[in-house]
Amino acid sequence: xxxxLATVRYVKALFALxxxxxxxDVLGQEVARLGTLFETSPELVALVRNPxxxxxxxxxxxxSALLDQSSATLRDFVEYCFDHRRFDVxxxxxxxxxxxxxxxxxxxxxxxxxxxALDDATRAALVARLQETTGKSIVLRESVVPGLIxxxxxxxxxxxxxxxxxxxxDDLEKHLQVARMA
Numbered sequence: 001x002x003x004x005l006a007t008v009r010y011v012k013a014l015f016a017l018x019x020x021x022x023x024x025d026v027l028g029q030e031v032a033r034l035g036t037l038f039e040t041s042p043e044l045v046a047l048v049r050n051p052x053x054x055x056x057x058x059x060x061x062x063x064s065a066l067l068d069q070s071s072a073t074l075r076d077f078v079e080y081c082f083d084h085r086r087f088d089v090x091x092x093x094x095x096x097x098x099x100x101x102x103x104x105x106x107x108x109x110x111x112x113x114x115x116x117a118l119d120d121a122t123r124a125a126l127v128a129r130l131q132e133t134t135g136k137s138i139v140l141r142e143s144v145v146p147g148l149i150x151x152x153x154x155x156x157x158x159x160x161x162x163x164x165x166x167x168x169x170d171d172l173e174k175h176l177q178v179a180r181m182a
Contacts, residue, residue: 003092010089011096030070035094107137111155115148
């Protein structure tokens with residue numbers, strides 16, 4: 001899921017503060033719990049997004065659900081966001097914090113789409129090649145997309161490499177359409 005620009009800015013500031021205090025690991029765990037809370041409770045997400053619910057009521061619910069057992073850093077961050085009506089920032093914090101933390105540790109996520117599940121040897125070779133190419137540690141997120149017919153497509157950040165048979169057939173179709181027009 002893509003996060004908003006405000007979330008990127010707020011979470012980078014939160015991460016920098018946590019890192020300067022030596023709290024990034026603890027805060028990362030707390031933020032992950034916050035994300036799990038939202039993932040498992042659509043009612044809570046609806047409450048946070050509901051403009052008819054008072055900010056203080058939203059704070060009370062989150063305090064009792066999680067924040068009373070969390071660090072002052074996370075509590076202050078969430079309350080600051082709520083006070084400034086940045087509810088989506090709070091909802092997106094877990095995803096963005098994890099991304100910023102991985103980036104800080106030199107880890108990137110590579111999304112790999114393939115027509116069939118990768119075997120261990122192919123997966124290991126792919127990870128090694130991507131690490132060599134990027135100079136970073138790679139975490140693979142794999143998904144099987146039968147419509148690719150064969151080959152793989154890889155996405156790291158905004159870069160995409162598509163070596164699928166489907167893409168090659170689509171390219172051939174476009175080339176033949178242009179050739180017919182000429």
